[in-house]
Amino acid sequence: MSTNRLILVFFFFCVGFVATAQNARINGIVLDANNQPIDNVNVVCLGNSAQSNANGFFELSVPANRKVVVIFTHISLKKSTVSIFLKPNEEYEFNLVMNDYQEQMGEVIVVSKNKKRIxxxxxxxxxxxxxxxxxxxxxxxxxxxxxxxxxxxxxxxxxxxxxxxxxxxxxxxxxxxxxxxxxxxxxxxxxxxxxxxxxxxxxxxxxxxxxxxxxxxxxxxxxxxxxxxxxxxxxxxxxxxxxxxxxxxxxxxxxxxxxxxxxxxxxxxxxxxxxxxxxxxxxxxxxxxxxxxxxSSKWQWSFLGNISQNKYQYQPLSRQTxxxxxxxxxxxxxxxxxxxxxxxxxYFGAVKSTFKVNNNFTLKFIGSVFHTLEQEYxxxxxxxxxxxxxANIGSETYGDxxxxxxIGTQLNHARNDLDALIVNTEVKGIYDWKENQLEWGVKYTRESIRDRVVExxxxxxxxxxxxxxIVILPKNDQPYSSYTGPLVPYQNxxxxxxxxxxxxxxxxxxxxxxxxxxxxxxxxxxxxxxxxxxxxxxxxxxxxxxxxxxxxxxxxxxxxxxxxxxxxxxxxxxxxxxxxxxxxxxxxxxxxxxxxxxxxxxxxxxxxxxxxxxxxxxxxxxxxxxxxxxxxxxxxxxxxxxxxxxxxxxxxxxxxxxxxxxxxxxxxxxxxxxxxxxxxxxxxxxxxxxxxxxxxxxxxxxxxxxxxxxxxxxxxxxxxxxxxxxxxxxxxxxxxxxxxxxxxxxxxxxxxxxxxxxxxxxxxxxxxxxxxxxxxxxxxxxxxxxxxxxxxxxxxxxxxxxxxxxxxxxxxxxxxxxxxx
Structure with missing residues (x-):
């Protein structure tokens, strides 16, 4: 297909769009007045429902790009509602305190980009x-x-x-x-x-x-x-x-x-x-x-692991540019x-632990190991x-x-090996106080490198x-006179x-x-x-x-x-x-x-x-x-x-x-x-x-x-x-x-x-x-x-x-x- 036809196809398709439905997620922990987790709380939004577990944790999928109402109900506690607005694929954490004498009402317009915009x-x-x-x-x-x-x-x-x-x-x-x-x-x-x-x-x-x-x-x-x-x-x-x-x-x-x-x-x-x-x-x-x-409601663990093997075998045959x-x-x-x-x-592995001390203070521990084995031969x-x-059009040798x-020759040689091990340990803290937030962290890294370069x-x-x-050698005016200096690699x-x-x-x-x-x-x-x-x-x-x-x-x-x-x-x-x-x-x-x-x-x-x-x-x-x-x-x-x-x-x-x-x-x-x-x-x-x-x-x-x-x-x-x-x-x-x-x-x-x-x-x-x-x-x-x-x-x-x-x-x-x- 010619370039012109491809351009026509491209412009033919460049008209209009229809939006597809996308969702977001709301999750969190439901607590009582004594800050104890509540299980069996029903969480409902537009036909989707979930229930809190023994740790009070819940997670619910909700429609994105529109204001929706999430309803929390329990057999012995008052109903609570919250109105939210989330972006597609956004995850919002909402921790709720339910009680038996007052209904909670509220509206949360959540767009994570607002904070990131700042x-x-x-x-x-x-x-x-x-x-x-x-x-x-x-x-x-x-x-x-x-x-x-x-x-x-x-x-x-x-x-x-x-x-x-x-x-x-x-x-x-x-x-x-x-x-x-x-x-x-x-x-x-x-x-x-x-x-x-x-x-x-x-x-x-x-x-x-x-x-x-x-x-x-x-x-x-x-x-x-x-x-x-x-x-x-x-x-x-x-x-x-x-x-x-x-x-x-x-x-x-x-x-x-x-x-x-x-x-x-x-x-x-x-x-x-x-x-x-x-x-x-x-x-x-x-x-x-x-x-x-x-x-638990306060403690989360995660592991991230990766194993990657990239083999690159390349045998050039010919080239004309x-x-x-x-x-x-x-x-x-x-x-x-x-x-x-x-x-x-x-090879990469990392462990992350998040501990929520209270509603205002969070601690995180991160440990990771990265190991790479590389060879370039x-x-x-x-x-x-x-x-x-x-360049004569019509010639039998046109383009040749x-x-x-x-004319010349070139020989490239390499035997490069590298073994690197990088270990990290890190502790981070986040403390919210009124309209202030304090964040801190300390980290130790050890990098062990074993490297051989021969090229x-x-x-x-x-x-x-x-x-x-770049090397000062005896004068070289080949081919007019013979060269008597040492022969050395062009690069070494x-x-x-x-x-x-x-x-x-x-x-x-x-x-x-x-x-x-x-x-x-x-x-x-x-x-x-x-x-x-x-x-x-x-x-x-x-x-x-x-x-x-x-x-x-x-x-x-x-x-x-x-x-x-x-x-x-x-x-x-x-x-x-x-x-x-x-x-x-x-x-x-x-x-x-x-x-x-x-x-x-x-x-x-x-x-x-x-x-x-x-x-x-x-x-x-x-x-x-x-x-x-x-x-x-x-x-x-x-x-x-x-x-x-x-x-x-x-x-x-x-x-x-x-x-x-x-x-x-x-x-x-x-x-x-x-x-x-x-x-x-x-x-x-x-x-x-x-x-x-x-x-x-x-x-x-x-x-x-x-x-x-x-x-x-x-x-x-x-x-x-x-x-x-x-x-x-x-x-x-x-x-x-x-x-x-x-x-x-x-x-x-x-x-x-x-x-x-x-x-x-x-x-x-x-x-x-x-x-x-x-x-x-x-x-x-x-x-x-x-x-x-x-x-x-x-x-x-x-x-x-x-x-x-x-x-x-x-x-x-x-x-x-x-x-x-």
């Missing part, structure tokens, strides 16, 4: 995450449509936020910090993100100016909560890229609940659309479970021998020809290389060995590191809601401390400490227009992780200091109605001043640090996001971001940082066919201006800087609902399905050629070096089936 947190609905198409569908796929979040690699789940890099983002699942593998250097090696979207209940994201309770990173926080099942259920997804299965289970006494997900992914469909022809046999699989136990101009078309032809075998095994021999392409400007590269051109340009890194890092951190913060005149105001102030020390053989390290004060202030004027103004910021530190301690030669530098950043974020949140439907416009102006910067280079998704603190930098920009019901009953959004970030290394002057993504446009859109509401459309569109990058890894950025071309991508999906809750099914084998959908996805709808890096080919004879772009995926079709039991 904190500058973006909330993303799980249903949107699961439906929106993308080559790497999931939470990170949606994040890349938000302003200030940038990525130009659809095969990767990594993202950069407001001038930071991939290592500067915090990720939590159920308040537990999670980690990603260390050695991955290419997006197509990643396979699966840690987060299983089939298990997600709530997703919160902050792009800067976040509170002290969040950890020590410079850029962003992604805070994910997995759902607690209320009844048995299962979801299934299968596509040409893999599949997943998630199962919910609840015990009869409702004290135990378990949700488990299994996933498998195969990126062959995407990788085989690239220029390089390969034998590609990946195996990306994981199993993840979240177990919850309600020990055309480049150059219309007047001078050129091509690079490569024939390969050898293969790459990478393996990333990760490859020997790839490449023979290349660089030549001119026959008819004159070779240069080298040898290059020759027309039979002449090419020496590394060899190191063995055994290190232990001990960390102690803690935080305390205060929040308060108040009024100034007729305006509502919110205050938050806190401080973090972090102490760490690097230990290892032949290492002399000193203990270091950072102090990070942070604050937020928000005000909601008593205006006719619903606006919130927010000012947030503080001093943020990022103590170095192991990757930041290792320099380009693989050697650990133990005394690398924490990078520092001063955040200032000024934002406006305006909620309004347009076309009689809700909309929100969020604008944020930010500035970050960074000192003790540890400079780095990015190659695909591999980051290599200088392991020094000899630079300073800044990032400034504007983020704007308009979201709302462009089509009734759905959420879509448009986003725009402007960013400028530069660094000054060793007082040589300011130049663009590797993440200097100047302009960004994002669109996420949902629609349906007017006369066939069971057919829906989902569109994910991203445009980013080019990043600095693609230059040789050894190049001095002050002497040579290159920008990649603009990144443009549109992914579109169509789904047909075969069965939903309102469908009447007579056939017995279909009655067990609550939902059944079949869909078609088109990745890279307009077939844009996006480059992630350049391959640099040297030709000794002509003394030229050519940049050949490494293109990402072309247009790809995928078929998907979703079912819910």
């Amino acid at each position: 904190q500058g947190i973006t909330t993303i609905e799980p249903e949107v995450i699961r439906k929106i198409p993308g080559a790497n569908a999931g939470i990170e796929n949606i994040l890349k449509t938000l302003p200030g979040v940038n990525s130009n690699n659809e095969l990767s789940t990594q993202y950069a936020v407001r001038g930071g890099n991939y290592d500067e983002n915090l990720v939590y699942v159920n308040e537990i910090e999670v980690y990603r593998p260390f050695l991955i250097r290419s997006g197509q090696q990643e396979g699966l993100s840690f987060t299983n979207t089939d298990l997600v209940q709530n997703v919160d994201f902050s792009a800067g100016g976040f509170q002290a309770k969040f950890g020590d990173k410079l850029s962003s926080v992604l805070d994910i909560t997995y759902r607690k099942p209320t009844k048995f259920g299962a979801t299934l997804e299968a596509s040409l890229l893999g599949g997943s299965l998630a199962v919910d289970a609840v015990s009869k006494n409702r004290k135990w609940s378990v949700i488990t997900g299994v996933r498998y992914r195969d990126n062959s469909l995407l990788v085989k659309s690239q220029d390089t022809q390969t034998n590609f046999t990946p195996s990306f699989a994981d199993i993840q479970t979240n177990i919850n136990y309600q020990a 055309n480049f150059g101009t219309l007047d001078n078309p050129m091509a690079l032809l490569i024939y390969y021998e050898g293969q790459e075998k990478d393996k990333y095994d990760t 490859f020997d790839i021999f490449a023979q290349y020809r660089l030549g001119e392409v026959d 290389v008819n004159f070779a400007r240069g 080298w590269e040898v290059i020759d051109s027309a039979g002449f060995s090419i020496n590394p340009p 890194v060899r190191a063995t590191n055994f290190n232990t890092i001990n960390r102690f951190s803690g935080y305390a913060q205060w929040s308060r809601k108040d009024r100034i005149g007729s305006s509502e105001v919110w205050y938050n102030a806190g401080v973090r401390l972090h102490n760490w020390e690097v230990l290892g053989d032949n290492i002399v390290s000193k203990s270091q400490i950072t102090i990070s004060p942070r604050a937020q202030f928000a005000i909601k004027p008593n205006w006719e227009k619903d606006m919130v103004f927010r000012l947030s910021g503080g001093m943020y530190h990022q103590p170095p992780f192991y990757r930041e301690l290792r320099d380009a030669s693989g050697v650990v530098q133990p005394n690398v200091k924490a990078q520092q950043s001063v955040h200032i974020v000024l934002s406006n949140d305006y909620s309004f109605k347009m076309w009689n439907r809700p909309f929100k416009l969020v604008s944020e102006l930010y500035y970050k001043s960074l000192t003790d910067v540890n400079t780095y280079t990015i190659d695909n998704v591999r980051i290599r640090y200088a392991a020094t603190n000899n630079a300073k930098a800044y990032a400034q920009g504007l983020d704007v996001r308009l979201n709302g019901e462009f089509v009734p009953g759905t959420e879509s959004w448009l986003s725009f971001g402007y960013l400028k970030t530069e660094e000054n290394s060793a007082d040589r002057g300011f130049i663009a940082r590797p993440t200097d993504q100047r302009l960004k446009f994002g669109l996420l859109f949902q629609d349906f066919m007017p006369n066939i509401p069971s057919v829906k459309l989902y569109l994910n569109l991203v445009y980013n201006t080019g990043l600095p990058g693609g230059s040789p890894s050894y190049a001095d950025p002050y002497l040579y800087q290159n920008r990649l071309k603009d990144y443009r991508r549109a992914d579109v999906g169509f789904s047909k609902v075969l069965i939903n809750n309102s469908t009447n099914i007579d056939r017995s084998w279909l009655k067990s399905f609550k939902e059944l959908e079949i869909g078609l996805e088109i990745f890279n709808l307009f077939n844009n050629q996006n480059a992630i890096t350049n391959t640099w080919v040297r030709d000794v004879y002509s003394k030229n070096q050519y940049a050949i772009p490494n293109y990402m995926t072309t247009r790809v079709f995928n078929v998907k089936l979703n079912a819910k039991l």
Whole structure:
């Protein structure tokens, strides 16, 4: 099908939408006047009912996006009612005291986003995450449509936020910090993100100016909560890229609940659309479970576990990449021998216990272990020809290389192994007092790293060995005279590191809601401390400490227009992780200091109605001043640090996001971001940082066919201006800087609902399905050629070096089936 026809199909489907029914949940504990739990309390709302257990606990599903009344009745106590308004998939805790002499009445308009609106947190609905198409569908796929979040690699789940890099983002699942593998250097090696979207209940994201309770990173926080099942259920997804299965289970006494997900992914469909022809046999699989136990009305336990095994076997065969101009078309032809075998095994387990001392005081204990075993082995021999392409239309050799400007060979070798064990223990407390809330926490982390790096590269051109340009060797003017100096690898890194890092951190913060005149105001102030020390053989390290004060202030004027103004910021530190301690030669530098950043974020949140439907416009102006910067280079998704603190930098920009019901009953959004970030290394002057993504446009859109509401459309569109990058890894950025071309991508999906809750099914084998959908996805709808890096080919004879772009995926079709039991 031609591109024009695909565009016509896309616009044909972009009309109207029908809202589907969605639910929320209310749960809590019913107590008597003596604060004792009451069992057998009937809880009813619009035909749905539940009953409190021996611990007084209840849980009830209620309709979302409408005001409903929940009724509590007991044979010996007065009836109580509460009026609530919840958002889809929202879970609201309501603890009730029932008595025998007074009926309780009340109204609770609950929108969890109100509190998060004050904190500058973006909330993303799980249903949107699961439906929106993308080559790497999931939470990170949606994040890349938000302003200030940038990525130009659809095969990767990594993202950069407001001038930071991939290592500067915090990720939590159920308040537990999670980690990603260390050695991955290419997006197509990643396979699966840690987060299983089939298990997600709530997703919160902050792009800067976040509170002290969040950890020590410079850029962003992604805070994910997995759902607690209320009844048995299962979801299934299968596509040409893999599949997943998630199962919910609840015990009869409702004290135990378990949700488990299994996933498998195969990126062959995407990788085989690239220029390089390969034998590609990946195996990306994981199993993840979240177990919850309600020990009593005051004590809850949970376990989060994950086992992931990613095997990446890659055997390149050949490649032809055309480049150059219309007047001078050129091509690079490569024939390969050898293969790459990478393996990333990760094991993660965490226990969380929550004890409610009283209605105002809550304690939490969190313990977690992360273990990763990684190996990166490859020997790839490449023979290349660089030549001119026959551009004469009608010629029998049209498109072929008819004159070779240069020939050469390249041999890449690696035997990299890494074994990392990270153990965390943490205690947190929350105390509510009148309109104030105090939060505190202390944490100990031990990181044990065993790392071996052995990798080298040898290059020759027309039979002449090419020496590394950064090494001072005897003059080399081959082929005009023979070279008498030593033959050395073009690149050579060899190191063995055994290190232990001990960390102690803690935080305390205060929040308060108040009024100034007729305006509502919110205050938050806190401080973090972090102490760490690097230990290892032949290492002399000193203990270091950072102090990070942070604050937020928000005000909601008593205006006719619903606006919130927010000012947030503080001093943020990022103590170095192991990757930041290792320099380009693989050697650990133990005394690398924490990078520092001063955040200032000024934002406006305006909620309004347009076309009689809700909309929100969020604008944020930010500035970050960074000192003790540890400079780095990015190659695909591999980051290599200088392991020094000899630079300073800044990032400034504007983020704007308009979201709302462009089509009734759905959420879509448009986003725009402007960013400028530069660094000054060793007082040589300011130049663009590797993440200097100047302009960004994002669109996420949902629609349906007017006369066939069971057919829906989902569109994910991203445009980013080019990043600095693609230059040789050894190049001095002050002497040579290159920008990649603009990144443009549109992914579109169509789904047909075969069965939903309102469908009447007579056939017995279909009655067990609550939902059944079949869909078609088109990745890279307009077939844009996006480059992630350049391959640099040297030709000794002509003394030229050519940049050949490494293109990402072309247009790809995928078929998907979703079912819910």
